[in-house]
Amino acid sequence: MFRFERDQLKQPTMSSFQRELSIRFQDVDAAGIIFYPNVLALCHDLYVDFLAAHGSPLHETLRGPWIAPIRHAEADYLRPLRFGDRVSAEIVAAHLEPEAPTEVTLGYRLSIQDTVHVVAQTVHTFVDPATFKRVPVPDVLLKAFASLGG
Amino acid sequence: MFRFERDQLKQPTMSSFQRELSIRFQDVDAAGIIFYPNVLALCHDLYVDFLAAHGSPLHETLRGPWIAPIRHAEADYLRPLRFGDRVSAEIVAAHLEPEAPTEVTLGYRLSIQDTVHVVAQTVHTFVDPATFKRVPVPDVLLKAFASLGG
Amino acid sequence: MFRFERDQLKQPTMSSFQRELSIRFQDVDAAGIIFYPNVLALCHDLYVDFLAAHGSPLHETLRGPWIAPIRHAEADYLRPLRFGDRVSAEIVAAHLEPEAPTEVTLGYRLSIQDTVHVVAQTVHTFVDPATFKRVPVPDVLLKAFASLGG
Amino acid sequence: MFRFERDQLKQPTMSSFQRELSIRFQDVDAAGIIFYPNVLALCHDLYVDFLAAHGSPLHETLRGPWIAPIRHAEADYLRPLRFGDRVSAEIVAAHLEPEAPTEVTLGYRLSIQDTVHVVAQTVHTFVDPATFKRVPVPDVLLKAFASLGG
Numbered sequence: 001m002f003r004f005e006r007d008q009l010k011q012p013t014m015s016s017f018q019r020e021l022s023i024r025f026q027d028v029d030a031a032g033i034i035f036y037p038n039v040l041a042l043c044h045d046l047y048v049d050f051l052a053a054h055g056s057p058l059h060e061t062l063r064g065p066w067i068a069p070i071r072h073a074e075a076d077y078l079r080p081l082r083f084g085d086r087v088s089a090e091i092v093a094a095h096l097e098p099e100a101p102t103e104v105t106l107g108y109r110l111s112i113q114d115t116v117h118v119v120a121q122t123v124h125t126f127v128d129p130a131t132f133k134r135v136p137v138p139d140v141l142l143k144a145f146a147s148l149g150g
Numbered sequence: 151m152f153r154f155e156r157d158q159l160k161q162p163t164m165s166s167f168q169r170e171l172s173i174r175f176q177d178v179d180a181a182g183i184i185f186y187p188n189v190l191a192l193c194h195d196l197y198v199d200f201l202a203a204h205g206s207p208l209h210e211t212l213r214g215p216w217i218a219p220i221r222h223a224e225a226d227y228l229r230p231l232r233f234g235d236r237v238s239a240e241i242v243a244a245h246l247e248p249e250a251p252t253e254v255t256l257g258y259r260l261s262i263q264d265t266v267h268v269v270a271q272t273v274h275t276f277v278d279p280a281t282f283k284r285v286p287v288p289d290v291l292l293k294a295f296a297s298l299g300g
Numbered sequence: 301m302f303r304f305e306r307d308q309l310k311q312p313t314m315s316s317f318q319r320e321l322s323i324r325f326q327d328v329d330a331a332g333i334i335f336y337p338n339v340l341a342l343c344h345d346l347y348v349d350f351l352a353a354h355g356s357p358l359h360e361t362l363r364g365p366w367i368a369p370i371r372h373a374e375a376d377y378l379r380p381l382r383f384g385d386r387v388s389a390e391i392v393a394a395h396l397e398p399e400a401p402t403e404v405t406l407g408y409r410l411s412i413q414d415t416v417h418v419v420a421q422t423v424h425t426f427v428d429p430a431t432f433k434r435v436p437v438p439d440v441l442l443k444a445f446a447s448l449g450g
Numbered sequence: 451m452f453r454f455e456r457d458q459l460k461q462p463t464m465s466s467f468q469r470e471l472s473i474r475f476q477d478v479d480a481a482g483i484i485f486y487p488n489v490l491a492l493c494h495d496l497y498v499d500f501l502a503a504h505g506s507p508l509h510e511t512l513r514g515p516w517i518a519p520i521r522h523a524e525a526d527y528l529r530p531l532r533f534g535d536r537v538s539a540e541i542v543a544a545h546l547e548p549e550a551p552t553e554v555t556l557g558y559r560l561s562i563q564d565t566v567h568v569v570a571q572t573v574h575t576f577v578d579p580a581t582f583k584r585v586p587v588p589d590v591l592l593k594a595f596a597s598l599g600g
Contacts, residue, residue, distance in 0.1 A: 002524070025348055025358060026185040026341060030233035031512060035176040036520045036572075037487035037494070041326060044487070048325055058325060059384025062481060070486045074452070074524030083180035084359025122486075152374070175498055175508060176491060181362060186370045186422075187337035187344070191476060194337070198475055208475060209534025212331060220336045224302070224374030234509025272336075326485040330533035335476040383480035 002121055003095050003105040006076050009119035010109065013149050016090040017050045023085045033080040040073055043108045043120050046089050054144035066135050068104075068124040075120035085112055094145035102126050102134040104145055152271055153245050153255040156226050159269035160259065163299050166240040167200045173235045183230040190223055193258045193270050196239050204294035216285050218254075218274040225270035235262055244295035252276050252284040254295055302421055303395050303405040306376050309419035310409065313449050316390040317350045323385045333380040340373055343408045343420050346389050354444035366435050368404075368424040375420035385412055394445035402426050402434040404445055452571055453545050453555040456526050459569035460559065463599050466540040467500045473535045483530040490523055493558045493570050496539050504594035516585050518554075518574040525570035535562055544595035552576050552584040554595055 021042065029035040051058050061067075081087065093107035103125045110118040126135050137145075171192065179185040201208050211217075231237065243257035253275045260268040276285050287295075321342065329335040351358050361367075381387065393407035403425045410418040426435050437445075471492065479485040501508050511517075531537065543557035553575045560568040576585050587595075 024345060025181075026179045026188075026344070028180050029176045030178050030182065030509065031175075031517060031519070032180065032182075033519065035491070035494075036523055037490040038176075040487040040490070041485070044326070044485075045324060057384060059382075059480065062383075067481060069481070069483065069527070069530065071527050072525070073486055073527075075522070077519070077521050077523075080519065082359075083362075084357060174495060176494070180359065181367060181369070183369065185341070185344075186373055187340040190337040190340065191335070194335075194476070195474060207534060209330065209532075212533075217331060219331070219333065219377070219380065221377050222374070223336055223377075224372070227369065227371050227373075230369065232509075233512075234507060325481075326479045326488075328480050329476045330478050330482065331475075332480065332482075338476075 002072055002074055002123065004093055004107045004121050006119055009092055009107045009121070010116045013090070013092045015147060015149055016092045017046070017053070017148065018088060018090045019046055019049055021045075021087050021089055023081050023083055023087060025083055028083050033082055036075070036077060039075055039077070039081070039110065039118050040120060042089060042110070043122065046091055046108065047106065047122070050091055050144070054140065056138070056140050056144070065128070066126050066138060067129045068126050070122050071125050072123040073120070075118055077118055079115065079117040081110070081117055087112060087117070091148060094148040096137065096142070096145060101137045101142075104137060104141075152222055152224055152273065154243055154257045154271050156269055159242055159257045159271070160266045163240070163242045165297060165299055166242045167196070167203065167298065168238060168240045169196055169199055171195075171237050171239055173231050173233055173237060175233055178233050183232055186225070186227060189225055189227070189231070189260065189268050190270060192239060192260065193272065196241055196258065197256065197272070200241055200294070204290065206288070206290050206294070215278070216276050216288060217279045218276050220272050221275050222273040223270070225268055227268055229265065229267040231260070231267055237262060237267070241298060244298040246287065246292070246295060251287045251292075254287060254291070302372055302374055302423065304393055304407045304421050306419055309392055309407045309421070310416045313390070313392045315447060315449055316392045317346070317353065317448065318388060318390045319346055319349055321345075321387050321389055323381050323383055323387065325383055328383050333382055336375070336377060339375055339377070339381070339410065339418050340420060342389060342410070343422065346391055346408065347406065347422070350391055350444070354440065356438070356440050356444070365428070366426050366438060367429045368426050370422050371425050372423040373420070375418055377418055379415065379417040381410070381417055387412060387417070391448060394448040396437065396442070396445060401437045401442075404437060404441070452522055452524055452573065454543055454557045454571050456569055459542055459557045459571070460566045463540070463542045465597060465599055466542045467496070467503065467598065468538060468540045469496055469499055471495075471537050471539055473531050473533055473537060475533055478533050483532055486525070486527060489525055489527070489531070489560065489568050490570060492539060492560065493572065496541055496558065497556065497572070500541055500594070504590065506588070506590050506594070515578070516576050516588060517579045518576050520572050521575050522573040523570070525568055527568055529565065529567040531560070531567055537562060537567070541598060544598040546587065546592070546595060551587045551592075554587060554591070
C-alpha cells in the first residue's frame with residue numbers, strides 16, 4: 001500500500017465521511033461481481049459528495065484557480081460486491097504533509113454491515129490548471145480534511 | 151421508429167461503414183447480456199471512427215466552428231449480445247433533408263455473422279457551439295454521409 | 301416516438317415515481333455534456349428503484365421465474381445536462397395492453413426545476429429466462445404500473 | 451507500489467504484449483482528461499486480449515474450473531490522457547511465486563510515442579469458483595506469463 005496500511009484503513013474510525021449506496025445493475029461484469037475499476041468510481045463519487053458537503057462543490061471549483069488531478073490510486077479487493085448489495089462507503093483518513101501541503105492522500109473503506117469488502121486510497125495533487133505547477137491545498141479543504149482521521 | 155423503419159435497417163446494404171468489435175467483459179450487466187445503453191455507446195464509437203475515416207476527427211472538430219449534439223436516439227434490441235461476441239457494427243444509412251440540411255439521421259446495424267441483433271438510429275443537429283443556433287452540415291460531412299445509403 | 305408522444309411525456313402528471321439525482325463527474329463526455337447513452341442508464345437506475353419500492357427488487361427477481369429484457373429504448377434530448385446538475389427523474393407513464401399483457405412501455409422525464417431536459421421510453425418484454433417465451437406481466441408489477449399514468 | 455517499482459514498469463522491455471488503442475469520447479470526465487478508473491478498464495481490456503491471444507479466451511474460461519478475481523490494483527498517473535490520444539498499451543511484466551503459484555501480478559504501461567503516461571499493476575488470484583479456495587495457475591497461463599518479462 002502507498003501511504004496507508006491496509007489494516008489501518010480496515011479499523012473502525014471515530015470520524016469519517018459516510019454515504020450509503022447500492023451496487024448497480026450495470027456495475028458488475030460478466031463474472032457477476034463488481035468490475036474492479038467501478039469500485040474506484042464509487043470512491044470518486046464519495047469524494048465529490050465530500051467536497052460538496054464541505055462547501056467546495058467540484059462542478060464549481062473546476063472553473064477555479066486549482067484542480068486536483070489524481071496521481072496515484074489503488075484498491076484492495078478483500079471480498080466481492082454484487083448487484084443490489086447495500087454498501088457503507090466511507091472516507092476514513094486524509095494525509096497531508098505537515099508543512100505547506102500541495103497534496104492529499106485519502107483513504108476509503110467499503111463495508112457491508114461490519115464486514116470490510118474494499119479499502120482504497122487516492123493521491124490528489126493540487127495544481128494550477130494553466131501551468132500544472134503545484135499550488136497549496138486551499139484553506140477550505142485543509143479544514144475539510146482535518147475533519148477526517150489520518 | 152423515427153426516420154428509418156426497422157426493416158430498412160435490417161436489409162443488407164451496398165455501402166456501409168463497417169468495423170468488427172467484441173463485446174467487452176464490463177459491457178454486460180447483472181443479467182449477463184449487454185447493458186442496453188452500452189449498445190448506443192458502441193454506435194457512438196462507430197460514429198467517431200466514421201468521422202476520422204472521412205478526414206474529420208471528432209477530437210479535432212470539437213474545438214471547431216460546429217458541434218453536432220444528439221437530439222434523438224433509439225435502438226431495437228432483437229437478440230441479446232454477450233461478453234466475447236464478435237460483432238459486425240455498421241452505419242448503414244444517412245438521411246439529410248434535400249435542401250440546406252442542418253441535421254443528419256444515421257442508421258446502425260449490429261450483426262453476428264448474418265443475424266441482425268440490434269438496429270439503431272441517432273439524429274445529430276449541427277449548431278454553433280457559442281449560440282447553439284443551427285448551422286449547415288459541413289461539406290466534408292455531406293460527402294461522407296453521401297457514401298452511405300439512406 | 302414509439303408508444304408515447306413526446307409532448308405527452310413532457311406534461312406534468314398527477315402520479316409519477318420520482319427521484320432526485322446529480323449528474324456525475326464521469327457521466328459527461330469530451331464535449332462537456334452528458335454522454336447520451338448515460339441518460340438511459342439513469343432511466344434504468346430509476347426503474348431499479350421503482351421495482352424495489354414496489355416490493356420486487358431486481359437483484360432478487362433476476363433469479364426468479366421471469367426476466368424483462370428491453371426490446372426498444374429511445375430518448376429525446378431537448379436540453380443538455382452537465383456535471384453537477386440536480387435533476388428530477390420521473391417515471392411518468394406505463395402502458396400495458398388491455399388484455400393479458402406480456403409487455404410494458406415506461407415513459408421517463410428528466411427535468412431541472414420545471415424545465416424538461418429529456419424524455420425517454422423503454423419497452424420491456426416479460427419472458428421465461430430458460431425458453432425466452434413470453435409470460436404474463438406478474439400481478440405485483442401490474443399493480444405497480446397501475447400507480448403510474450399511461 | 452505493490453510488487454513492481456514504478457521505474458521498473460517505465461523501462462523499455464524486450465518482450466511485452468502490446469495493443470494500440472484510442473482514448474474514447476466517453477472515457478474522459480468533466481475535467482477533460484481520462485476518468486482515472488477508466489485507465490484500469492483499458493488495462494483489463496488488454497488482459498482480455500492477452501488471454502485470447504494465448505488460447506485462453508476469458509469468455510470461455512469463465513465457465514471453467516478456475517476464475518482469477520483481482521485482489522489488488524493500482525495505477526500511477528504520470529501524465530494525462532485525453533480524448534483522441536493514440537496510446538500504446540502494454541503488459542510489460544508478470545510475476546509468479548517460484549513454486550506452485552496461485553497468483554500473478556501483471557504490470558502495465560500506457561505510452562504516447564515514447565513518453566510513459568501511466569504505469570499500473572493488478573494482482574489476480576486463481577480460485578475455484580465454487581469454493582473460492584486457491585488453485586494453481588493453469589499451465590497454459592504459466593506459459594503465457596513466461597512470455598513476458600518480470
